[in-house]
Structures are given as structure tokens and as C-alpha cells.
Amino acid sequence: MPDATHPRAAQAPDEPALTFWDKRVDAMDSLLCRRVPQRYSVERHRRAVEALPPERYARLSHYERWVEALRETVVQAGLLDATEIEARVAAIRRRAGRSD
Numbered sequence: 001m002p003d004a005t006h007p008r009a010a011q012a013p014d015e016p017a018l019t020f021w022d023k024r025v026d027a028m029d030s031l032l033c034r035r036v037p038q039r040y041s042v043e044r045h046r047r048a049v050e051a052l053p054p055e056r057y058a059r060l061s062h063y064e065r066w067v068e069a070l071r072e073t074v075v076q077a078g079l080l081d082a083t084e085i086e087a088r089v090a091a092i093r094r095r096a097g098r099s100d
Contacts (some may be wrong), residue, residue, distance in 0.1 A: 021063065022062075022063045025063045025066050025067055025070070026063070026066070028070060029042075029045060029066060029070055032070070032073075032074070032079075033045075036077070036079065039077035039078070039079060040073055040074065040077050040079065044073050044076075044077070045066070045069050045070065045073050046069075048068070048069035048070075048072045048073045048076075049065050049066065049068075049069040051069075051072075052065060052068060052069070056068070071085060
């Protein structure tokens with residue numbers, strides 16, 4: 001019997017397998033929940049997903065919604081500010097040779 005807390009536990013058989021990126025997003029969420037539970041929780045993350053504007057929510061994939069919610073929750077919790085996040089994203093893109 002699959003573990004109900006596993007990210008693929010509720011996945012229907014015809015759904016595509018999780019990508020490397022999907023797994024990374026799930027790992028970041030899990031890590032934050034375990035490491036700073038007083039400032040980041042599944043409930044806060046869920047509320048941030050639900051707070052996305054309807055047109056944005058409809059346009060994003062499941063894990064893209066999670067990234068948006070993760071970013072918002074981290075900023076609201078005071079773990080990082082938007083400038084720090086953008087600087088880190090830019091550094092990762094530079095290392096990967098991307099400019100987008």
C-alpha cells in the first residue's frame with residue numbers, strides 16, 4: 001500500500017511521471033516544513049496556492065503553483081526577501097549558462 005504522504009501516492013496511473021524539477025520543488029517544500037515549521041507549514045503553503053489569482057492558477061502546472069506559493073510563503077515568513085530570491089535565481093541561471 002502506498003504511503004499517503006508520498007508525492008505520487010494520489011497520482012493517477014495516466015498522469016505523467018514527476019520530472020526532476022517537480023521533485024526538487026517537492027523537496028524544497030518538505031525541507032522548509034521540517035526545518036522551520038514555526039514559519040513555514042503545509043497550511044501556509046496551501047493558503048498561498050489558493051490565493052493565486054484564478055487566471056494565473058489556471059495557467060500554471062501543479063508544481064509551478066507550488067513554486068509561486070513557496071516563494072510567497074518564504075517572503076511572508078521573512079526567511080528571504082524578494083531581492084535575495086531574485087539574486088539567487090540569477091546566480092543559478094548564470095551557472096547554467098541561461099539568461100532568461
